[in-house]
Amino acid sequence: MKAVSARGLVxxxxxxxxxxxxxxxxxxxxxxxxxxxxxxxxxxxxxxxxTAARPAAGRLELWGLDAVRxxxxxxxxxxxxxxxxxxYPALSAAENLQFFATLYGLGRTEAAExxxxxxxxxxxTRRAGELSRGQLQRxxxxxxxxxxxxxxxxxxxxxxxxxxxxxxxxxxxEGRTLVLATHDxxxxxxxxxxxxxxxxxxxxxxxxxxxxxxxxx
Amino acid sequence: xxxxxxxxxxxxxxxxxxLRGRELLPALAQFIVLALVISNFAFDMTPGITVHLSPxxxxxxxxxxxxxAFGRTFAAEKESGSLEAMLLTxxxxxxxxxxxxxxxxxxxxxxxAVLLPALAVVLGSPIDAQVVxxxxxxxxxxxALGSLFAALAAQTRARELLLPVLALPLWIPFVVVGGxxxxxxxxxxxxxxxGLFHQPLAVLLDFDILFLVVASLAARFVLED
Numbered sequence: 036m037k038a039v040s041a042r043g044l045v046x047x048x049x050x051x052x053x054x055x056x057x058x059x060x061x062x063x064x065x066x067x068x069x070x071x072x073x074x075x076x077x078x079x080x081x082x083x084x085x086t087a088a089r090p091a092a093g094r095l096e097l098w099g100l101d102a103v104r105x106x107x108x109x110x111x112x113x114x115x116x117x118x119x120x121x122x123y124p125a126l127s128a129a130e131n132l133q134f135f136a137t138l139y140g141l142g143r144t145e146a147a148e149x150x151x152x153x154x155x156x157x158x159x160t161r162r163a164g165e166l167s168r169g170q171l172q173r174x175x176x177x178x179x180x181x182x183x184x185x186x187x188x189x190x191x192x193x194x195x196x197x198x199x200x201x202x203x204x205x206x207x208x209e210g211r212t213l214v215l216a217t218h219d220x221x222x223x224x225x226x227x228x229x230x231x232x233x234x235x236x237x238x239x240x241x242x243x244x245x246x247x248x249x250x251x252x
Numbered sequence: 253x254x255x256x257x258x259x260x261x262x263x264x265x266x267x268x269x270x271l272r273g274r275e276l277l278p279a280l281a282q283f284i285v286l287a288l289v290i291s292n293f294a295f296d297m298t299p300g301i302t303v304h305l306s307p308x309x310x311x312x313x314x315x316x317x318x319x320x321a322f323g324r325t326f327a328a329e330k331e332s333g334s335l336e337a338m339l340l341t342x343x344x345x346x347x348x349x350x351x352x353x354x355x356x357x358x359x360x361x362x363x364x365a366v367l368l369p370a371l372a373v374v375l376g377s378p379i380d381a382q383v384v385x386x387x388x389x390x391x392x393x394x395x396a397l398g399s400l401f402a403a404l405a406a407q408t409r410a411r412e413l414l415l416p417v418l419a420l421p422l423w424i425p426f427v428v429v430g431g432x433x434x435x436x437x438x439x440x441x442x443x444x445x446x447g448l449f450h451q452p453l454a455v456l457l458d459f460d461i462l463f464l465v466v467a468s469l470a471a472r473f474v475l476e477d
Contacts, residue, residue, distance in 0.1 A: 110340055113340075122334065138341035138343040
C-alpha cells in the first residue's frame with residue numbers, strides 16, 4: 036500500500052488554479068523534495084498532504100484512506116510544520132511540547148524525548164519568545180514529531196537552521212516518509228531520494244537537472 | 253477522557269499565556285473602572301436613580317468588555333499559526349473550541365470580579381447573590397456565542413467589525429433577561445412578571461444550555477477549512 040497516492044489533485048483559490056492536476060505516489064519511507072519558485076504550488080501541495088486543506092478536485096489517499104473523509108484519523112500519523120511555527124511565546128519550550136503532546140493524547144515522556152531529539156533540553160525552561168530563530172525552528176520541528184508521525188510534511192524548515200540544525204532535520208527524517216519543500220538543493224539532495232519540481236502548480240520535469248532549476252531562478 | 257484532557261489543556265494554556273503576558277485583563281479592568289467613572293459623571297446618579305440606571309450600566313460595560321475579551325480569543329492564534337497546529341491534532345475542533353470558550357468565560361468572570369465591586373463603590377449599587385448569579389449565568393452563554401463568532405470572525409479580514417455585528421444581536425436575550433433579574437435584585441423586589449421574566453435565572457440557564465449545544469455543534473464547521 037502506498038503511503039501517499041494522489042490522482043488528479045487540484046486546488047483552486049477563487050478562479051485561480053494554484054495546484055494541479057497532479058498525480059503523485061510515495062512508498063512508505065520514501066523522501067520527496069518539492070522544489071520550485073515562489074508561487075509554484077509547493078505550500079498548497081504540502082497543506083493538502085497534511086490535511087490542513089481540502090482539495091478542490093481529485094483524490095488523495097494516505098495509506099489507502101481518503102484524506103478528506105478520514106482526516107481526523109490520519110492526523111495521528113502526520114506531522115506538519117508550515118511557514119508559521121505554531122508555538123506560544125509565553126510558554127517555555129517544554130510547556131509548548133507538553134501542550135501539543137496532550138492534544139495527541141500523549142504524556143510528558145514523549146514531549147521530553149522530542150525536546151531531547153531537537154537538542155533543546157538545555158533551554159527547556161526558557162520561554163519560546165526568548166529563543167533564537169534557529170532554536171524556535173528546532174522547537175517547531177520537535178512539535179511536528181512529538182507524536183512520532185509516519186509521514187512528515189515540512190515546508191521550508193531549513194530557513195533558519197545552522198549546520199547542526201540541518202543534521203537534526205536529516206535525523207528526524209530517518210525511517211519516515213518525508214515531503215520536504217525547500218529552495219536548498221544541497222539539503223534536498225542530502226535528505227531526499229526523489230524530487231518533484233513544480234511550475235505553475237504542475238509537475239515540470241526532472242528537478243535534479245540543474246539547468247531546469249537554474250532556469251526557475 | 254481524551255476530549256476533556258484536551259479541553260483542560262487548551263483552557264490552561266490560554267490562562268497561563270494571559271497570566272504571563274498580562275495583556276488582556278489589566279486593560280479590561282482599566283476599561284471597566286473608567287466606564288463606571290464616566291457613567292457616574294454622565295448620569296445624574298442620585299440615590300433613587302442609581303437603582304434604575306445601574307443594571308443598564310452593568311450590562312453595557314459587560315457587553316463591551318466581552319467583545320474585547322472574545323475578539324482576541326482566536327485572532328491572535330490564527331495569525332501565529334498555532335490555531336492550525338492545534339486543529340491538526342486528533343483533539344479536534346470541538347475540544348479546541350470548548351477549551352477556548354471556557355478560558356474566555358474565565359476571563360469574563362475576572363472582568364465581573366472587578367465590575368461588580370466597582371459598581372458598588374463608584375455608583376453605590378447594591379450587589380447581592382441574585383445579581384452575581386444573573387451575571388455568572390449570562391457569562392456562560394455569552395462566552396459560548398462570543399467564542400463561536402470570534403472563531404468565525406478570525407477567518408475574515410474585517411474581524412474587528414464582524415464580531416460585534418454577529419455577537420451583539422444574539423447577546424440581547426441575555427441582556428434582556430439578565431437585566432430584568434439584576435434590576436429586580438437591586439430594587440429589592442421579588443422576581444416576578446410574565447413569561448420569560450417569571451423566573452429569569454431559570455431562563456438564563458435554559459439559554460446557556462441551548463447556546464452551548466448550538467455553539468458546540470457549529471464550532472466544527474466554523475473552525476475546519
